[in-house]
Amino acid sequence: MTEHLDVLIVGAGLSGIGAAHHLQSAFPGRTYAILEARDTLGGTWDLFRYPGVRSDSDMHTLGYRFRPWTQAKAIADGPAILDYIRATAGESGIDRHIRFGHRTVRAEWSSERARWTVEAVHRGETVRLTARFLHLCTGYYHYDAGYTPDLPGIETYGGTVVHPQRWPRDLDYSGKTVVVIGSGATAVTLVPALARRAAHVTMVQRSPSYIMSLPTEDPIARGLRRIVGVRRAYPIVRWKNVAISTLLYQLSRRRPHVVRAMLRRSAIRQLPGGYAVDTHFKPRYQPWDQRLCFVPDGDLFAAIRSRRASVRTDRIAEFTTKGPRLESGEQLSADIVVTATGLRLLALGGIDLTVDGDPVALPETMAYKGMMLSGVPNLAFTVGYTNASWTLKADLVSEYVVRLLRYLDRHDLWCVPANDDPTVTTRPLLDFQAGYVLRSIDDFPKAGSRFPWRLGMNYAHDLLKLRHGPIDDGAMRFSRRPTTHEPDPCDPSTRVS
Template sequence: MTEHVDVLIIGAGLSGIGAAHHLQAALPGKTYAILEARETIGGTWDLFRYPGVRSDSDMHTLGYRFRPWTQAKAIADGPSILRYIRDTAAEAGIDRHIRFRHRVVSASWSGEDARWTVEAIHDGEPVRFTCGFLFACSGYYRYDAGHLPDFPGIERFGGTVVHPQHWPEDLDHTGKKVVVIGSGATAVTLVPAMAGKAAHVTMLQRSPTYIMSLPAEDAIANTLRRLLGARRAYPIVRWKNVAAVTLFYRLSRRRPRLVRSIIRKATIRRLPPGYDVDTHFKPRYRPWDQRLCIVPDGDLFAAIRDGRASVVTDRITEFTETGLRLESGTELDADIVVTATGLRLLALGGIRLTVDGRDVALPETMAYKGMMLSGVPNFAFTIGYINASWTLKADLVSEYVMRLLRHLDARGHDQCVPVNDDPDVTEQPLMDFQAGYVLRSIEEFPKAGSRTPWRIPMSYAHDLVDLRYGPIDDGVMRFSRRPVPREAARRSA
C-alpha cells in the first residue's frame, strides 16, 4: 500500500524536526511524514557517542529560532543537544509523524501527476510513499562510515583502533596511553575529554589548526534570561552572537594577519611558558579557509598545561605492534589509537533522483538559493553554513519552503522548479571551503553559480532578507499546473 502525504521530509535530525515544526505552524492543514533511516530521533547528535561530544557553535544560534535554549552552557554537550531535539519533537507531536528504519533509496518525479514517488527500505522490505513536495533534511555526512586513510601496518597493531563515528560503548580508556590522530573539531574535543582518565593522551597532527577558546557559558545570555525571561532574552542573545560571528568572519577574510595574531597571542597565554607554538599551533592557511575549532574554557590547553595531554606534529610512517612510527623517527606507544581523521560526505543521503524518467546527475545541476536544484520540481534540501551555525540556515530554508508552498496553494499551482537559463552564470563549488572532508567529495555535489540566485553568499544577514522577505516569483522559479487528463478534459467539454 502506498501512503500519500502533502510533504515528505527525509531525516529526523536537527533539520528535519525543525522543518516539521515550521510546517505544522505555518500550514497546519498539510499532511506530512518524516522518513528516518535510523531507529531514533537526533541524526548526527544521536550517531556520535565519543567522549566529550559537543557543539562547535553556541546553542543560541545552533538552537531553533522558535525554541529558546535555556541551559546555562552555551557550548553544550551532545546528550543535552539530543534532549533538546527530542523534546522539541515530543512537545509538538512531531514524533508521531516519524517512520523509523525507513532508508530512502530513490525518488522519481512525475510532471503528469505533479507528485514524487519515493522508494524506501523498511526492515529489509521495499515500501513506497508519494508526496507533492519532497524536503531532504538528511545533512551531508555519510552515516555508515567515516574517512580512514590507508595507514601502513595498521593490521599488526596490538591495541585498539577506533573511529569516533563508531565509538564502542564498552571501550574503557582508564589508565591507557591514547593517541588521537587528527587536529579538527573531533580531535580537540576528544583529547581533553579522555585526558581525565587516560594515562596520557597525544594529539598527533600532520599540520596545525586554528583553535580558539570561548567560555562554555554565555554570561550575558544567562543574565538576560534571569532579567527578561527565556522568550524575550533569546532573540537578543541570538542576534548578539550572529553579529559577533559574522564580524569575526569578515575580519578574518579582510585582515587575516591581524586575526592570526589575535589567535596566536591568545594561544600563547594559555600554554606553558616556552611552548613551541610555531610547530604545533601555527597553521599554514589563513583563518577561516577551514572552520575554526572551538574549545570551551580552554580545556585542550589546560590538559596540555597540566601534562595530561601533548601535541605531536609529524607524519605517520607506519603502525607497529605497540604504536606508531613517525617520519621523524619518533615512536609513539599506544594502547588505543583514535582515528579522528574526518568524515565522508554523501550528497542528499545517496538518494537517486529522477525527473520524468530522466536520471538527475547532481554535479550537472545548480543550487538555487543553496536549497533547491535546477530542473528538479517541488524539491528542497538543507545544507547549513560553514562559517556559522547549521540551524541559522536550516530555519531560513524551512521558512522559505513554507512561503513557497503557500504561494503554490494561493495561485492554484502544482509545480515549481528553478530554471537556469542565464548564459552569464558560471559554475562554482557548492561549498568554497578547503577542509579535507569537503575537497574529497565536492565534485559529487550540485554546483553553485556566480550570480544571484545561484550564488551562495554564506551570509545569514543576506539570506534572512532574501529567504524570509524576498519575492517568491522572481522569474527564475517557474510555476505551472499539471496537465488536465484527457478524459477529464472531454467530460468538461
C-alpha cells in the same frame, strides 16, 4: 498500497524536526511524514557517542529560533542537545509523524502528475509513498562509517583502533595511553575529554588548525535571562552571537593577519611558557579557509598545561605493534589509537533522483538559493553554514519552503528552478578547503557565480532574501498542476490508497 502526502521530509535530525515544526505550524491540516533510516531521532546528536561530544557552535544559534535554549551552557554536550531535539519533537507531536527504519533510496518526479514517488526500504521491504513536495534533511555525510586514510602497517598494531563515528560503548580508556590522529573539531574535543581519565593522550596532526577558546557559559545571556526572562533574552543573545560570528568571519577574510595574530596571542597565554606555539598552533592556511575549532574554557590548552595531553605535528610513517612511528623517527606507544580523521561526504543522503524518467546527475545541477536544484521540481534540501551555526540556515530554508508552498497553493502550481543565463559560471557548492570537503565536493551540485545560484554564507543577507525576497524571481519556473483525476490530499474521502 501507496500512501499520498502533501510533504515528505527525509531525516529526523536537527534539520528534519525543525522543518516539521515550521510545516505543521503553518499548515495544521497538511499531511506529512518524516522518513528516518535509523531507529531513533536526533541525527548527528544520536549517532556520535564519543567522550566529550559537544556543539561546535553556541546553542543560542544552534538552537531553533522558535524554541529558546534555556540551559546555562552555551557550548552544550551531545546528550543535552539530543534531549533538546527530542523534547521539541515530543511537545508538538512531530515524533508521531516519524517512520523509523525507513531508508530512502529513490525518488521519481512525474510532471504529468505533479508529484514525487518515493521508495524507502523498511525491514527489507520496499515502501512507496507519493508526495507533492520533497524536503531532504539528510545532512551531508555518510552515517555508516567515517573517513580513515591509508595508514601503513595498521594491521600489525597490537592495540585498539576506533573511529569516533563508531565509538564502542564499552571502551575503557582509564589509565591507558591514547593517540588521537587528527586536528579538527572532533580531535580537539576528544583530547581533553579523554585526558581526564587516560594516563596520557597524544594528538598527532599533519598540520595545525586554528583553535579559539570560548566560555562555556555566556555571561551576557545569563545576565539578560535574570533581567528580561528566557524568551525575551533568547533573540537578543542570538543576534548578538550572529553579529560576533559574522564580524569574526569578515575580519578573517579581509584582515587575516589580524585574526592570526589574535589567535596566536590567545594560544600563548594559555600554553606553558616556552611552548612551541608556531610548530603546533600556527596553521599554513588563512583563518576560515577551514572551520575554526572552538574549545570551551580553553580545555585543550588546560590539558596540555597539566601534561596529561601533548601534541605532535608530524606525519605517520607507519604503524608498528606498539603504535604509530612518525617520519621524524619518534615511536609512539599507545593502548588505543583514535582515528579522528574526518567524515565521508554524501550528497542528499545518496538518494537516486529521477525527473520524468531521466536520472538526475547532481554535479550537473546548480543549487538555487542554496536549497533547491536546477531542473528538479518541488524539492528542497538543507545544507547549513560552514562559517556559522547549521540551524541558522536550516530555519531559513524551512521558512522559505513554507512561503513557497503558500504561493504554490494560492496559484495551484508546481515549480522548478531553471538557470538559462549563460553568464552565470559554476563554482564548488562549498567554498571550503577542509580535507573532507575537497575529497568529495565533485559529487555535489554546483553553485553559481551570483545570486540566486550562489550559496550564501551570510545569515543577515540570507534572512532578507529567503524570508522577504520574491518567490517569482525570474529563475523559478511555474507550471499549472493537473486538475483531472488528482485527489485532494487534505480530503480523507479522496485519499489515494
